[in-house]
Amino acid sequence: MAPRYRMIYFNLRARAEPTRLLFAAAGLQYEDVRIRRDTEWPALKPNTPMGQVPVLEVDGVTICQSNAIARYVAKETGLAGKTNLEQAQVDMLVDGMGDLRGKQAAIRKASEDKKDQCKEELAAFAPNFLRRYEELSGPHAGHLVGDSLTWADLEFYDVMTKVLMYLPGIIDNLPKLAKVMDTVPANKGVADWLAKRPETPH
Amino acid sequence: EKMPAYKVYYFNARGRAEPTRLLLAAAGVPFEDVRFEVEKWPEYKPKMPMGQAPVLEVDGTMICQSAAMARFVARETGRAGKTNLELAKADMIVDGVADLMNAMANYHYYEPDEARKAEKKKTFFETTLPQFLGHFEKLLVANNGGDGFFAGDGLTHAETFFLCLYESISKENPNVLNAFPKLTALVERIRTYPGIKEWLAKRPQTEF
Numbered sequence: 314m315a316p317r318y319r320m321i322y323f324n325l326r327a328r329a330e331p332t333r334l335l336f337a338a339a340g341l342q343y344e345d346v347r348i349r350r351d352t353e354w355p356a357l358k359p360n361t362p363m364g365q366v367p368v369l370e371v372d373g374v375t376i377c378q379s380n381a382i383a384r385y386v387a388k389e390t391g392l393a394g395k396t397n398l399e400q401a402q403v404d405m406l407v408d409g410m411g412d413l414r415g416k417q418a419a420i421r422k423a424s425e426d427k428k429d430q431c432k433e434e435l436a437a438f439a440p441n442f443l444r445r446y447e448e449l450s451g452p453h454a455g456h457l458v459g460d461s462l463t464w465a466d467l468e469f470y471d472v473m474t475k476v477l478m479y480l481p482g483i484i485d486n487l488p489k490l491a492k493v494m495d496t497v498p499a500n501k502g503v504a505d506w507l508a509k510r511p512e513t514p515h
Numbered sequence: 516e517k518m519p520a521y522k523v524y525y526f527n528a529r530g531r532a533e534p535t536r537l538l539l540a541a542a543g544v545p546f547e548d549v550r551f552e553v554e555k556w557p558e559y560k561p562k563m564p565m566g567q568a569p570v571l572e573v574d575g576t577m578i579c580q581s582a583a584m585a586r587f588v589a590r591e592t593g594r595a596g597k598t599n600l601e602l603a604k605a606d607m608i609v610d611g612v613a614d615l616m617n618a619m620a621n622y623h624y625y626e627p628d629e630a631r632k633a634e635k636k637k638t639f640f641e642t643t644l645p646q647f648l649g650h651f652e653k654l655l656v657a658n659n660g661g662d663g664f665f666a667g668d669g670l671t672h673a674e675t676f677f678l679c680l681y682e683s684i685s686k687e688n689p690n691v692l693n694a695f696p697k698l699t700a701l702v703e704r705i706r707t708y709p710g711i712k713e714w715l716a717k718r719p720q721t722e723f
Contacts, residue, residue, distance in 0.1 A: 362607065362650060362653075362654055363607075374600055374604070376600075376603045377611075378606065378607040378610035378611065380606070381603050381610055384602075385600065385606075388602070397590045398587070400586075401584070404580065404582070404583035404586060404587075405580040408580035408583055445565055445566065
């Protein structure tokens with residue numbers, strides 16, 4: 314029987330990866346469709362809600378916008394936070410991380426002559442940002458919100474893996490954040506996924 | 516059960532706080548509408564979770580990020596859809612609206628060169644915006660014919676974000692929704708919604 318969920322994206326991690334990590338952490342089956350930008354995307358684009366991917370197809374409905382998709386899967390799998398307040402805290406931490414993700418992605422997207430400037434911008438931005446996140450992090454080490462794995466932890470792990478490529482020691486003195494980087498891959502579903510997921514440029 | 520004490524902190528503007536204020540108004544929930552002058556911001560900034568505004572304070576706990584705030588109020592007041600899928604439909608509209616508002620902020624606040632600014636604004640109003648309004652019209656119609664709301668059968672944070680977008684774009688071009696009859700009717704539906712109607716009449720009138 315076909316899985317109930319079908320996610321469509323390019324053959325990249327990028328904006329689809331937090332959702333893939335959610336499916337993996339929860340052990341929830343889904344169809345991980347990866348399309349070719351040149352041959353398949355032009356035909357699909359007009360059939361998406363906002364002309365963008367990723368999209369998630371479920372029960373005859375198509376959802377777009379990577380955070381809306383991730384939040385939906387998080388709620389379906391109990392990884393969104395346990396109360397309205399915890400869910401709001403997860404949401405705000407994920408939204409904030411968009412800034413960090415953006416600064417890191419800017420390095421990759423920049424022309425060769427602008428890359429150093431973008432790296433400097435990330436290096437200037439990250440320390441204060443991460444210090445605030447250490448402060449905002451809840452009392453249970455290894456989890457940003459509450460006492461168990463949430464979408465916020467997975468999003469953080471995904472973004473920080475990339476940021477650490479440029480700023481390797483940046484969370485060495487931020488123990489709560491550093492512990493999240495251990496907790497996430499300790500989840501069996503995540504560990505299995507990390508070992509088998511396709512190698513992609515980003 | 517005692518109603519929680521809500522405070523919204525922001526500049527004296529609609530901006531990124533208004534979607535949350537509109538939801539509180541729709542629910543008839545009293546809130547302290549804290550508005551500070553730009554010169555006072557350095558005093559408030561260190562107290563805000565991410566050094567940014569707006570912030571929603573509920574019984575002393577602070578939530579930042581405008582969509583997270585609005586979604587929290589929507590959920591607390593029963594205006595976030597009845598299922599996870601309905602919430603996702605509302606969320607995707609909110610994210611699409613936020614992308615457009617960011618594009619506007621990009622040319623308005625962050626483009627120092629006047630010529631490039633005018634060019635970006637032109638592209639926004641002639642290409643990007645109509646494209647997305649077309650998507651929103653289609654999504655609205657897909658929800659039971661389009662004479663209701665974006666998700667499920669009630670007003671959600673999708674509507675309050677959409678009204679805020681409309682208020683910004685219609686200042687520039689009052690005819691911006693002429694090609695989109697269902698969105699046009701939706702704006703009226705939001706404006707006359709109980710609670711919102713009264714708030715629109717009494718809220719501080721600000722440029723942004």
